Amino acid sequence: MKLIQTGRLFVVGCILLTHVTVAYAADSALGTATYYVDSVGGRNANAGTSPEAAWQDFTNINGRTLSAGERLLIKRGSVINQELRLGAKGTAERWAEIGAYGEGARPIIRRNWHIGDRCVLIKDPDFLRIRSLIVSHAGKGLVVSYATPGHGGLLIEDCVAHHIEGLYRPNSSGIPEWRDYDPPKDDALGGHSAGIAVVGATARDIAVRDCEMFQTSWGFFVKGERVTLDRLYCHDSYAFNTSPHPALVSVKDTVMQNCIFDASGYHAFAGTMGIMLVHPQKLTIRNCTFRNQPDSKSHDEGGIDFEAGGEGCVIENCTFQNNAGAAIEVLGLRSPQPKNVEIRGSRFIRNNWAKKLGPSEIFIWGNAKPDPKVCCSTGKILNNGFVLLPGVEFYTNKAAALTQWTLQDNTVYSSVKALEKALPLNNPPVVKAGPDIISDRATVRLGGSVTDDGKPAKRRLMTRWELLEGPGAVKFRQPASARCDAIFSVAGDYLLRLVGDDGELWTSDTMTVHVVPRGVTVAKAWEFNTPLDKEGWTEADLGTREREERHPQWSCKSYPVKYVAGGYYIVAIENAPAARLLSPDNLKIATARTKAIRLRLQNHTSASRMTLRFITAADGTWDDAKSRSFEATSNDNAPRDYIVDMSQVPGWSGTLRQLRLDLTAGTPATGTCRIDYIWMEGTR
DSSP states (O other), rough: OOOOOOSSOOOTEEEHHHHHHHHHHHHHHHHHOOEEETTOOOOOTTTOGGGGOOOOOSTTTTTTEEETTEHHHHHHOOOOOOOOEEEOOSSSSEEEEEEEESSSSSSSEEESSSSEEEEEEEEEEESEEEOOOEEEEESSSEEEEEEOOEEEEEEEOOOEEEEOOOSTTTSSSGGGGGOOOOOOOSOOOOOOOOOEEEEEEEOEEEEESSOOEESSEEEEEEOOOOEEEEEEEEEEEOTTBBOOOOOEESOOEEEESOEEESSOOOOOTTOOOOEEEEEEEEEEESEEEEOOOOOEEEEEESEEEHHHHHHEEESSSSEESOOOOOOEEEOOOOOOEEEEEESSOOEEEEOTTOOOOOOEEEEEEOOOOOTTSSSSEEEEEEEEEEEEOOOOOEEETTTTTTEEEEEEEEOOOHHHHHHHHHSSOOOOOEEOSSEEESSSSSEEEEEEEEOOOOOSTTTEEEEEHHHHHHHEEEEESTTTTSSEEESSSEEEEEEEEEEOSSSEEEEHHHHEEEOOTTEEEEEEEEEEOOOOOOTTEEEEEOOOOEEEEOOOSSEEEEEEEEEEEEHHHHHHEESSSOOEEESEEEEOGGGGGGGGGEEEEEEEEEOOEEEEEEEEOOOOOOOOEEEEEEEOOOOOOOOOOEEEEEESTTTOSSSSEEEEEEESOOOOEEEEEEEEEEEEEEEE
16 A cells, blocks of 8 residues: 655655655554554454454544554545544654545544534644544544643644534534533643644644645644644635634744635634734745635634734735735734734735725734734735725734834735736636536536646646545546546435645535436425525524623624535524524426425434425415425434425425425424435426
C-alpha cells in the first residue's frame, strides 16, 4: 500500500515532511503493529491485527497510546458511531499513524448530531499523522488536546469535517433539546464546535493540510508553535446562532498559505468573520482567499479579524472579495491591538456591501474615548489594489491619534479586470458538481464542470470525483473528468464530491445521485441544497422565540431556528401542538402522476405521528378528507425515509395546489426536525 504521496516539499517547523515517507516505509520491515477496524466485516472478538481479523469499532483500541511506528487503519466504506480516543508516542524517525485502508469511500466517524457528541479525541500525541478521515454530525470533530507543553510532531491531512455544530456560548444554539447541556471538559476546546482543533498547552511542529470543513460552527481552532496550515478549504458554514469563524489562537512562528475561506462562518451574536486571530506572534498569511461572508445581521461579517493582541504579522498576496463586512478588522475591544502588522500586495474587491464597520475595506477600531492601552496598533499597508463599492472607503482609522499606520502605494482600480491584470494572483478553480440527479438506472452521466485561470503557470489543472457516502460502491469510468459516467452497485442516495486542484489552490463541490428502483418517477423534488433557500416552503406555529441568555462572561441572544443549511431544511419546535410546514402555492401537479410522497428527514422531536395534508385546484379547504397520517420515529439520531401512499386518499385527484406537513398531531412536542428532501413519486 502506498501510504503517502510526495510531490511538494512541506516544512513544519524544522521537520521536513518528505522525511516522514522514509519513516513509514521502514515500519513494515521493523514489524511494528498495525490495527485494523472494519465496521462492515469486522468483529470485536477478532485479533484486530490484520484486515482479515479486523475489529468492528474502537472498543478494543480506545484508551491506548500508539507507540512509535504503530498504526490504526480504518477500512474505507466504514461508518462508525463511536468516539475514537487515543494517545500517540511516535518518534521523529517512526511516526504513529491513524488513517484509512482499502478502496471506496473514506471512513466516516459519524455521531448522533448532538451537541454533546465528539468524533475523535487525541491526547498529548508526539509525531502522529492523521489522514483521510471524515468526522461529522457532532458537537466536536477531530480534537487534538495537549495537557502539558513540550509535545511536538503532528500532521493532519486530507480529512473532511462537516456538520460539526452547536457549541459557541452557553445556550446559544436555539435548538431546544440542547438547552442547558454541559459539553465535555476533557479536551481543552471548551465550548467550541471546531471541525478540526489543536488546543491546550503549546505544542510545536504542527501541520494541517489539504483538509476541508463545511457546515461547522468553527471550521478549525488551532493553537501552537511552528504551525503550518496549507491548502485548507473552509466553506458554507451556515450554522445559525453558533457559527462565528475559524480561529488561530496564540500561534507563534506560523504560516497559513493557499487556503480558501468561502462563507466560512454565518451567524453568531458577537459577530462573524472569515477567520479570527487572537494573540498571533510572527504569523504570515499568504496567498489565501477570503470571500462571500454573508450578512446575517450580526456585527462584523468580513474577512480577517485581529481580535486581540499580536506582534509581527504579515498578510501578503491575498484576495478579499464580496464579504458583507470589512476585509480586515483590527479590533481590540479589551485587549491591546496587534503591533507591527504588514498588509501588502493583496487585492480588495467590493467588500463591506452591508456597510458594516467603517464602512471600509480595512478598519482600525476605536470608540469615542479610546483607551491608549488598547488602541495601540502599528502597521504598514502597502502595494495593495482595490475596487470599492459606493460609500465604502479603503481605510478607516477610528483611533488615529493613538495608533501608527503607514499607507503607501495602494491603488484604486475601476474594474476587477484591471485589478487582476495589475495584481495577477492565483484565483481558485471554479468547481460545479451539478444538480442532484434522480435516476432508475445504475449508470448515470455526471455533468460537472471545473474551470481555472491557468495559474500557476506550468501546473496542470487536476480534476477528480470521489464517493463521500452511500449504501454501495461507485465506479467512475473517467474519475479525472468532470463529465463522466458513474456506475452504482445498489439503489440509494450517494453523496459525491468533485475536486478541482491547480496544484496550489483547490476547491470542491458536492452533489447527490439518488438511484431509485426501476420504474419510479419523480414529478417534483425539493432538495434544500442551497443555503438559506427554502425553495418556497414556509413554517408556522413552531413555538420557539428569541431568548436572551445571560452569563457572567458570555451573554448573548439566540434566535428561532428555521432555515436551510448543510443540505437540510431545519426547524426547531418547542411545546408546539400545531407546528407545520407549507409548500409553495399553485404547484399545478397532476395527482395522477404521483402515487406517494417520500420524505427523508430526521425527526429529533418528541412527536410520534405526522400528517401530510393537501389542497387541490378544485378544493381549497384544508380538511381530514385530504390528509394522510403516518408514524414517525421520535427522537431519531439520523435521517430516515418515510413513504406516504397518497393514492388511496379520497381527495387525491385532479390538480395538486399545495402541500402541508404537520410535524405534530395536536400534542405539544419539542425538538428539531431536519428535512433532507421531499419528493412526489410515481411509477411508469
